[in-house]
Structures are given as C-alpha cells and as structure tokens.
Amino acid sequence: MLVYGLIGWTINLSMQDRHNARDSKGFVGLDNYTKLFTDDINDRFLHSLKNLLIFTAVFMIGTLVLGMIWALLLERGARAEGIFRTVYLFPMAVSFVASGVVWRWLMNPGQDDNSGGINAIFHGFGLDFLQNPWWTDPDWGMAAMAVPAIWQLAGYVMALFLAGFRGIPDELREAAAMDGATTYQLYRRVLFPQLTPTVLSAMIITGHMSMKMFDLIMSVSGAQWITEVPAVYVWQTLLTSDYAKAAAISVFLLIVVAIVVVPYLVNVNRAEKRSS
Amino acid sequence: MTTLAPDVTRHAPPLLNKKKSRSPFSAGNIARHVLLIFFVLIVLMPLYVLIVTSFKSGREIGVNGQWTLPETWTLASWQKAWTALGPSFLRTFQLAIPVALISSFVGAANGFVLSRWRFPGADVVFTLILFGMFIPYQAVMIPLREVVQFIGLPSGIPTLTFVHVIYGIPICTLIFRNYYATTVPVELIEAGRVDGAGLLRTFRSLILPISVPGFVVTIIWQFTSSWNDYLFAIFLSNTRNGPITIALNALAGAQSPDYAASMAGALITSLPTLLVYVLLGRWFIGGLMAGAVKS
Amino acid sequence: MRFTRSTAVAALAVAALFSASACSADETAAASKDVEVFTWWADGGEKAGLDGLVAQFGTSCADYKFVNGAVAGGAGTNAKAVLASRLQTNDPPSTFQAHAGAELSDYINAGQVEDISAEYATWGLTSAFPKGLIDNITVDGKIYSVPANIHRANVLWSNKTVTAKAGITKDADTLDGFIADLDKLKAGGVAAPLALGKDWTQVMLLEAVLISDLGADKFTGLWNGSTDWKGADVTASIEKFKKLLTYTNKDRDTLDWTDAEKSIMEGKAAYQLMGDWEAADLDAKGFKDYGYSVFPGNGSTFQWLADAFVLPKGAKNVDGTKCWLKTVGSAEGQKAFNSKKGSIPARTDVSSDGFPAYQQAAMADWKSAKQVPSCAHGAACSQGFQGAIVSAAGKFSSDGNVAALQAALAAVAAQFAGKK
Numbered sequence: 001m002l003v004y005g006l007i008g009w010t011i012n013l014s015m016q017d018r019h020n021a022r023d024s025k026g027f028v029g030l031d032n033y034t035k036l037f038t039d040d041i042n043d044r045f046l047h048s049l050k051n052l053l054i055f056t057a058v059f060m061i062g063t064l065v066l067g068m069i070w071a072l073l074l075e076r077g078a079r080a081e082g083i084f085r086t087v088y089l090f091p092m093a094v095s096f097v098a099s100g101v102v103w104r105w106l107m108n109p110g111q112d113d114n115s116g117g118i119n120a121i122f123h124g125f126g127l128d129f130l131q132n133p134w135w136t137d138p139d140w141g142m143a144a145m146a147v148p149a150i151w152q153l154a155g156y157v158m159a160l161f162l163a164g165f166r167g168i169p170d171e172l173r174e175a176a177a178m179d180g181a182t183t184y185q186l187y188r189r190v191l192f193p194q195l196t197p198t199v200l201s202a203m204i205i206t207g208h209m210s211m212k213m214f215d216l217i218m219s220v221s222g223a224q225w226i227t228e229v230p231a232v233y234v235w236q237t238l239l240t241s242d243y244a245k246a247a248a249i250s251v252f253l254l255i256v257v258a259i260v261v262v263p264y265l266v267n268v269n270r271a272e273k274r275s276s
Numbered sequence: 277m278t279t280l281a282p283d284v285t286r287h288a289p290p291l292l293n294k295k296k297s298r299s300p301f302s303a304g305n306i307a308r309h310v311l312l313i314f315f316v317l318i319v320l321m322p323l324y325v326l327i328v329t330s331f332k333s334g335r336e337i338g339v340n341g342q343w344t345l346p347e348t349w350t351l352a353s354w355q356k357a358w359t360a361l362g363p364s365f366l367r368t369f370q371l372a373i374p375v376a377l378i379s380s381f382v383g384a385a386n387g388f389v390l391s392r393w394r395f396p397g398a399d400v401v402f403t404l405i406l407f408g409m410f411i412p413y414q415a416v417m418i419p420l421r422e423v424v425q426f427i428g429l430p431s432g433i434p435t436l437t438f439v440h441v442i443y444g445i446p447i448c449t450l451i452f453r454n455y456y457a458t459t460v461p462v463e464l465i466e467a468g469r470v471d472g473a474g475l476l477r478t479f480r481s482l483i484l485p486i487s488v489p490g491f492v493v494t495i496i497w498q499f500t501s502s503w504n505d506y507l508f509a510i511f512l513s514n515t516r517n518g519p520i521t522i523a524l525n526a527l528a529g530a531q532s533p534d535y536a537a538s539m540a541g542a543l544i545t546s547l548p549t550l551l552v553y554v555l556l557g558r559w560f561i562g563g564l565m566a567g568a569v570k571s
Numbered sequence: 572m573r574f575t576r577s578t579a580v581a582a583l584a585v586a587a588l589f590s591a592s593a594c595s596a597d598e599t600a601a602a603s604k605d606v607e608v609f610t611w612w613a614d615g616g617e618k619a620g621l622d623g624l625v626a627q628f629g630t631s632c633a634d635y636k637f638v639n640g641a642v643a644g645g646a647g648t649n650a651k652a653v654l655a656s657r658l659q660t661n662d663p664p665s666t667f668q669a670h671a672g673a674e675l676s677d678y679i680n681a682g683q684v685e686d687i688s689a690e691y692a693t694w695g696l697t698s699a700f701p702k703g704l705i706d707n708i709t710v711d712g713k714i715y716s717v718p719a720n721i722h723r724a725n726v727l728w729s730n731k732t733v734t735a736k737a738g739i740t741k742d743a744d745t746l747d748g749f750i751a752d753l754d755k756l757k758a759g760g761v762a763a764p765l766a767l768g769k770d771w772t773q774v775m776l777l778e779a780v781l782i783s784d785l786g787a788d789k790f791t792g793l794w795n796g797s798t799d800w801k802g803a804d805v806t807a808s809i810e811k812f813k814k815l816l817t818y819t820n821k822d823r824d825t826l827d828w829t830d831a832e833k834s835i836m837e838g839k840a841a842y843q844l845m846g847d848w849e850a851a852d853l854d855a856k857g858f859k860d861y862g863y864s865v866f867p868g869n870g871s872t873f874q875w876l877a878d879a880f881v882l883p884k885g886a887k888n889v890d891g892t893k894c895w896l897k898t899v900g901s902a903e904g905q906k907a908f909n910s911k912k913g914s915i916p917a918r919t920d921v922s923s924d925g926f927p928a929y930q931q932a933a934m935a936d937w938k939s940a941k942q943v944p945s946c947a948h949g950a951a952c953s954q955g956f957q958g959a960i961v962s963a964a965g966k967f968s969s970d971g972n973v974a975a976l977q978a979a980l981a982a983v984a985a986q987f988a989g990k991k
C-alpha cells in the first residue's frame with residue numbers, strides 16, 4: 001500500500017512547477033504532460049516513445065516466437081531435455097548489466113576488416129550483407145537493442161509455454177489422435193487454443209518488462225539520444241534535477257502499463273469468479 | 277490429491293505415444309535435435325565470448341580477435357575483477373538473502389489469507405496487489421528517496437533491502453495464493469478447524485510445512501531479481517555501499533574499459549544466480565506450472 | 572483483521588531483526604580521520620595527477636587519511652550520476668570534484684555546497700587566482716569552490732607519422748585549410764582521419780567550430796543569451812561541423828574519448844580534438860609521436876574549464892575536507908597535481924619550471940590569450956543546459972539534419988542561456 005501512496009506523491013509532483021533543485025513554484029496542472037508531447041526540444045519524448053515501441057515490438061515478437069519454437073521442440077520429449085532446458089533458461093539468471101557487457105562487444109558496429117563480434121562472424125563466413133551497424137543505426141537501432149533482451153528472456157517464455165503444454169490434459173490429445181488428426185491439426189485445433197492464456201501471460205510479462213528496460217540500454221550504449229527510451233529519459237532529467245518532468249514521464253509510463261495490464265487483471269478476476 | 281503437489285516435482289514429460297513407439301532416429305526426430313543443438317550454440321555464444329575473453333591478457337584483447345581462444349590462459353583479469361567487485365559481491369548477498377526470505381514469508385502469509393479467507397473487498401485488494409507487480413520502478417523512485425530518508429534508513433544495502441521487500445510482496449503473494457488455491461486441500465484446513473486452531477495456527481503448523489515448493493520459487497525469484505537489479509541500486513546507493521551491479525557497471529563503463537576484466541566481472545556477477553538456476557531450475561519450472569500460469 | 576495485523580507485526584519484527592543485524596554489520600569507520608575525495612579521475616594521466624595531489628595531502632595533512640572515491644567514466648558522466656544520488660540520499664563524500672562555472676551553480680542552487688569565502692582570505696587564495704577566474708566562481712558575492720587547475724579544451728592532437736605521410740607539413744590555421752588536409756589524408760588511404768567519440772566529445776568539436784566561425788566574443792554570447800543561435804553564422808558553422816563529421820569514424824557513438832585516442836595511437840586516424848588531458852594520457856601510455864595545435868581557426872582563443880573541489884553540506888569531516896581544499900589551493904598542491912594531469916595551475920604564481928613542454932606553452936597562453944568557457948565541461952552551461960545540448964548533438968550524429976539541430980540549440984538556449 002505504501003507503493004500506492006508513493007505513486008500519488010509522484011503524480012502530485014508531476015503537476016508542479018519544479019524544474020530545478022529548489023522547491024516547487026506552484027501547481028501547474030497537466031502542463032508538464034502537454035509540454036512533453038508538444039514542446040519538448042527535438043520532440044525528444046516522442047522520439048523516446050518511438051524507440052520504446054520498436055524495442056517492445058521486436059522484443060515481444062522475438063521472445064514469443066523463439067520461446068514457442070523451443071517449447072515445441074522440447075514439448076514431446078527430447079533426449080537430454082533437462083540440459084537443453086537449462087541452457088535455454090540460463091540467460092535469465094544473468095543480470096542485464098552483465099549481459100550488456102558482452103553484448104556491447106558482440107554488437108560492435110565496425111565492419112569488414114575492422115569488424116568485431118557478430119559482424120566478424122558474418123564477415124568470416126562471407127555473409128557480408130548481414131553485417132550491420134547494430135544499435136547505432138538511426139532507424140532500426142532499437143531492434144538491435146532488443147536482441148540481448150530476447151536472448152535473456154526467450155527461455156523464460158519457453159518455460160511458460162512448456163508449463164502450458166504440460167497442463168493440457170492427455171485425454172485431449174488422445175481424443176484427437178482417435179479422430180485421426182494429423183500432428184499439424186492436433187496443434188492447430190486442439191493445443192494452441194488451450195494455450196491462449198499462456199500467450200497472454202507471456203505477452204504481459206514481456207511487455208511490462210520492456211517498459212522498464214533501463215539497465216540493459218545503459219550498459220550497452222549508455223544514455224544517448226539514439227537509444228533513448230522513456231526510462232532512460234527519466235534518469236537523464238533527474239540528473240539535471242528537473243523533478244517535475246521526470247515525474248511526468250514516470251506517471252506516463254505508469255499509465256501505459258496500466259492500460260495494458262488492467263484489462264488483463266480484470267479478465268483474470270472474471271475467470272477466477274467463474275471457476276470458483 | 278496428495279499433499280505433495282505432484283505438478284511441482286514432475287518435470288519429465290508425460291511419455292505420450294507410448295503405443296506408437298517411434299524410432300528415435302526418425303527424420304523428424306533428428307531434425308528436432310539438430311535444431312535444438314543449433315539453438316544451444318546460439319544461446320551459448322555470448323557465454324563463450326565471456327569466458328575466453330576473461331582469460332586473455334592485455335595484448336590479445338581486441339575487437340578483432342574476439343572469437344579466438346586465448347594463447348596464454350591467465351587469471352590476471354579475474355584477479356583484477358575480483359578486487360573491483362569483491363566487497364560488493366559479499367554485500368549483495370547481505371541484500372539478496374534477506375530480501376528473498378522476508379518477501380517470501382510475507383508473500384506466503386498474504387497468499388494464504390487471500391486464498392482462504394473471503395473478507396469483503398478481497399478481490400479489490402488482490403487486484404491492487406497484482407497490479408503492484410507491474411508498476412514501473414520509475415513511478416515511485418523520486419518520492420521513495422524522500423521516504424527512505426524520512427525513515428532514516430542508511431543509504432545502501434538496508435535501503436535496498438527495504439525497497440525490494442516491498443516490491444517483491446506482490447509477486448510472492450500471487451505465487452503463493454495460486455499455489456494454495458490449487459494444491460492445499462480444504463480438508464486440511466477443516467481438520468485444523470476441528471482441532472480448534474485459529475487461522476494463524478493453521479498457517480503455522482499445517483500450511484508452512486507444505487509450502488516448500490512455493491518457497492523455492494519465490495526465493496529464487498526474489499533472490500535473482502534483487503541480485504540483478506540496477507535501477508534502484510543506482511538510485512539509492514553508490515559504489516561504496518551498493519550491490520554488485522553498480523560495481524560492475526563502474527568497472528565496465530570506465531574510460532578505455534579493460535574488456536577482459538569486465539567480462540570476468542560479468543561472470544563473477546552472474547555466478548550466484550546461475551548456480552541457483554542450474555541447481556534449482558527444475559523446481560522453478562515446476563513451481564511456475566503450479567503457480568503463475570494457472571491464471 | 573486480526574490475522575493481517577499479526578502478519579504485519581511479524582513482518583515488522585523480522586525487518587527490525589534484520590535491520591538490527593545490518594546496523595551491527597555496518598562499517599562505522601574512523602570517520603574523523605577519513606577524507607573521501609570523490610572524482611572521476613580513475614585512470615591514465617588523470618589518476619597520475621590525483622596521486623600527485625594525494626602525496627602532497629599526505630605531507631601537509633598528516634592527521635587525515637585520504638580515501639579514494641573515484642568513479643570512472645568519460646567527462647564524469649557516470650560520476651555525476653552517482654554523486655547526484657549520494658547528495659540526495661544525504662550521503663555526501665568529504666569533498667567532490669565539480670567543474671567551476673555554471674555547472675557549480677547547480678549545486679549552489681540546490682544548497683548542496685557550503686560557502687568558503689572566509690577560507691579564501693585565510694589561505695590567501697583571493698590574490699593567487701586570476702581575477703577573471705575569481706569572478707567566474709563567485710556567486711552572489713560568495714565563493715563555493717577551490718579550483719585545482721585550468722584545462723584547455725580546444726586543442727587538436729595529431730599523429731605526426733600519419734600527417735607527415737600525407738605530406739602535411741604545418742598545422743592548418745583555418746577551418747578550410749584543415750578540411751583540405753583531411754581530404755589529403757583521405758586520398759592517402761586514411762578512411763576516417765578525424766577520430767571522434769560519443770555525445771560530449773561531439774559537442775566539444777561543435778564548440779571549436781563555433782569559436783572559429785563566430786570569434787571569441789560572439790561564442791561566449793551563445794551561453795549568456797547575448798548571441799542569437801538562430802543566426803546565419805551559426806547555420807554556416809553547423810554546416811561545417813557536418814562536413815567535419817564526414818571525416819570521422821562511423822562508430823563514433825560507441826566510443827569514449829580514450830577509444831578515439833587509441834585510433835590516433837594506432838595510426839588509424841590522424842587528428843582528434845580533445846582537451847589537454849590528452850597530453851598527460853598519451854604520456855602515461857608512452858606514446859611520444861604526437862603533435863598539438865590550437866583548433867584550426869581558433870586563433871589565440873583559450874577555451875578553458877576548471878576542476879574545482881567543494882565543501883559539501885553535511886560533510887562528515889569538515890576539518891579534513893578543509894585541509895584537502897587548502898592543499899588543492901596551495902602552490903605545492905597545484906604543482907604536484909598539474910604537472911602530471913596535463914593541465915596548468917589555476918594560480919598565477921606557480922613557476923612553469925619542471926612542467927612538461929605542452930603545459931609550459933599553455934601557461935604562457937593562459938596569461939595572454941582570449942578566454943572563453945566550455946559548455947561540454949560545465950564552465951559555460953549548467954547540467955540541464957549541457958544535457959539538452961548533448962542530446963541534440965546525439966540526434967544530429969545520427970540524422971545530420973542541420974535545421975533541426977539549429978532549432979533545437981536555439982530552443983535549449985531559450986530555456987537555459989543566461990539564467991542563473
């Protein structure tokens with residue numbers, strides 16, 4: 001409950017005229033918010049939102065697809081399943097700061113003879129067209145920034161899906177087999193529909209994680225324009241003691257998260273009511 | 277239903293298709309394993325780079341020779357990294373262990389109440405708690421600092437412990453609530469009732485002993501999340517009294533960073549959480565099945 | 572509610588138990604002896620300078636113990652983040668490094684540093700520092716910091732072998748001449764002759780170009796609001812800056828200044844604009860083959876910045892801090908520090924004997940040259956001002972949109988320039 005009190009505090013702060021370390025100059029209502037959208041230099045805030053959008057999209061799709069593929073591969077039992085599962089899951093245990101260290105190196109933008117990291121592999125295999133500037137690309141840099149995040153969380157999504165698959169009663173499969181369904185049909189008609197709640201959970205979890213993404217970006221590129229997302233922007237404004245602006249961005253983030261999450265929660269609650 | 281949650285320990289796949297024993301060498305199977313191994317290689321690639329680089333010495337480290345094995349294996353970078361990270365490494369244990377224990381315990385108590393006791397407004401409380409899981413840190417960061425000062429918590433580990441416990445309660449509550457709702461038979465509670473035990477006693481003597489799987493999940497979760505946190509850490513502590521992520525970032529973010537030492541540092545930073553995962557990962561997935569997914 | 576209350580009590584009890592154990596584990600060090608000095612001088616020439624100062628501190632303040640609180644990272648970006656957090660959580664170091672000038676005003680406005688005007692008189696600093704500098708660090712008649720050094724920001728460093736190979740015999744003294752030289756280098760096979768790093772290093776380059784095009788007075792006016800950022804002369808400067816970017820390495824946004832310096836040392840690039848800490852750094856790394864000149868077109872303008880130390884509010888060991896500040900301001904301290912750091916003493920009464928060649932030249936210039944402040948290093952603009960400029964430069968680095976950069980700079984200046 002304390003947390004909710006703090007949120008109230010932040011909302012209040014976001015409506016104050018407090019742009020330096022001195023006390024507030026009074027209440028300004030929603031000005032700080034409108035300024036973010038209309039009067040931010042270079043549309044910095046909108047730019048950070050755009051970055052976040054690209055990042056979130058790539059990150060969510062990437063983790064879902066990879067997690068799904070891995071879960072499908074493992075779902076019917078494979079040799080040494082435990083080992084595979086552990087390998088796929090282990091990146092999740094690594095902190096973003098630590099993985100940022102290595103990914104900063106792997107995603108070195110140098111090309112051809114100056115190349116390093118992944119570009120060097122492409123170069124070595126003669127796949128020069130695959131070399132790219134990674135996160136320094138002005139348009140798609142954020143997609144590259146999502147690569148380490150996908151690496152870290154695809155395993156988690158896989159675990160969710162595996163749990164989902166295993167939660168499906170065997171009778172369903174057997175019934176389908178009786179009806180002479182092909183494997184494809186089995187998955188398409190019987191299993192996937194059962195997984196909808198799992199997909200939803202996975203989307204919610206990855207989605208809200210990407211809203212908070214801060215440490216990874218800080219440790220790969222540092223705080224710079226090209227990879228700025230709202231979370232980093234908050235940090236930057238705080239450093240310059242622009243409290244009100246920082247609070248406004250934070251509240252905005254909160255609202256976005258709420259818009260995504262609340263329907264899901266309501267849904268969960270309804271489901272609970274039905275089942276009890 | 278036994279009192280041992282079968283879901284939790286079950287990790288081997290149910291052997292389907294027992295009747296149609298397919299040859300393990302069918303084309304589909306081979307393709308699957310090839311794919312699996314390919315992905316393993318991809319996933320392990322960064323780890324490989326981390327490990328080989330951390331054993332290299334100054335001259336061999338360069339962007340161009342990232343993929344080669346060290347010519348001379350040396351521990352120098354590891355020593356350097358340990359010197360930089362050692363103190364904060366121990367400090368982070370002081371942070372992560374209490375956080376894991378306290379928030380798990382509180383989560384268990386809350387979860388139990390929410391799963392068993394239908395007080396008016398329970399749904400609302402539950403929803404609020406659930407939403408608490410998703411609140412971005414940024415939304416509370418600024419006032420949090422003032423609150424912490426107001427309470428007079430010293431900067432660094434105590435503050436961070438406090439913050440992570442508060443932030444961890446929602447997810448722990450959720451995991452336990454689902455766990456109790458799905459695995460603790462009502463009869464057990466009833467039996468307690470008959471013996472005239474109140475809620476508290478029921479909880480203590482009957483429920484806690486069978487909550488181990490839930491505890492494993494929440495402890496792993498909280499341990500890793502507080503161990504790996506950077507945002508609160510950078511906000512509420514510093515290199516002198518902060519956790520290891522801060523120290524690592526200082527090491528790796530320095531001018532002309534020593535890549536080998538940074539990589540060794542990254543490995544040191546990740547070691548405890550990796551161990552936790554590799555040793556308890558099976559339980560973790562099992563626990564996920566028992567808890568978080570059953571929504 | 573009986574149940575939840577008891578849970579709360581239990582949780583509190585656990586928390587209390589824990590915090591009790593935490594307190595006992597807390598290091599209550601001999602605070603009265605320790606002087607924790609917070610800087611961003613963690614390696615290379617900067618660390619060498621700090622070590623020199625520490626040695627001096629050891630002799631003149633034998634009662635106290637120096638504790639190094641350095642946080643690494645270019646131009647103090649990381650350090651300032653850590654420092655901000657420490658100041659706001661009431662855990663200030665005994666003293667910290669800040670750039671003299673506008674950047675210091677952030678701390679003064681926040682009430683985070685103490686007035687030390689009284690000590691200035693006692694230590695005889697009022698007459699030792701040049702009047703211009705004293706004026707710059709005086710806010711509302713009070714002085715809050717002791718400058719340790721003066722750095723020059725607008726210096727062009729070069730790899731002599733690379734430039735000689737391209738047939739460049741003398742340093743260019745106009746921007747156009749410089750661009751002609753860069754073309755020569757490019758034709759000779761040096762793909763990116765001008766080495767550049769990320770955000771703030773790009774701002775430094777932009778500032779140097781502005782000095783060349785606008786001249787010292789108009790340049791200074793950009794920061795105090797008397798020069799219009801929207802002018803055609805600024806447009807021309809940004810165009811030239813854009814032209815210069817075409818000679819730089821593509822991975823500039825991933826490099827700190829030391830990485831860019833490395834390509835000079837390796838001969839991959841010929842030139843780099845950087846402050847004169849580069850001299851100390853090159854010396855410390857044993858690279859001898861470097862040349863230096865004022866940035867082409869800057870004439871005799873000396874773009875300065877100064878590192879200063881302060882007495883934070885709530886510092887735990889005030890006497891120790893004062894002893895440190897006194898050492899920093901003393902002639903011996905300034906000499907020990909600056910001869911290693913590549914900077915020059917802020918005091919005018921330190922003899923240049925025994926200083927490396929580059930600094931002797933800089934000391935002579937400091938006395939005669941026209942002085943302009945640096946924004947990238949906080950002498951000309953506050954942290955908010957600087958942050959917004961760096962962000963705009965970062966955007967320009969990725970899109971090269973001249974009109975957008977100029978509009979952004981003008982908007983930033985409208986928000987910050989000339990405002991205390």
